[in-house]
Amino acid sequence: MPTIAYDSGAVMLSPELAGFTDTRFADFTTGNVLKDGLDVLVAETSKSEVFGRMKRGSR
Numbered sequence: 001m002p003t004i005a006y007d008s009g010a011v012m013l014s015p016e017l018a019g020f021t022d023t024r025f026a027d028f029t030t031g032n033v034l035k036d037g038l039d040v041l042v043a044e045t046s047k048s049e050v051f052g053r054m055k056r057g058s059r
Contacts, residue, residue, distance in 0.1 A: 001014070001015055002041070003015040003017075003018045004033055005018045005019055005029065006019070007032075008032045008033050008034045008035075009027065009029035009031070009032055009033075010029055010030055010031050010032065010033050010036070010041045011028050011029055011030070012030050012041060012042070012045040013028065013045065013050065013051060013054060024049070024050075025048075025049060025050045028050065030044040030045045030048060031044050
């Protein structure tokens with residue numbers, strides 16, 4: 001479920017991650033809806049480390 005944060009950042013994986021940061025995964029955004037198209041947001045999500053971990057079911 002894509003979520004758009006207050007700063008126009010797109011969080012594509014889980015709405016609960018919007019606005020949070022992590023030392024390994026940065027801020028969980030995959031782009032900015034004011035600058036990037038949906039195709040870019042989806043492509044960036046599939047390349048992200050957190051997406052790969054979620055897909056594999058690992059921590």
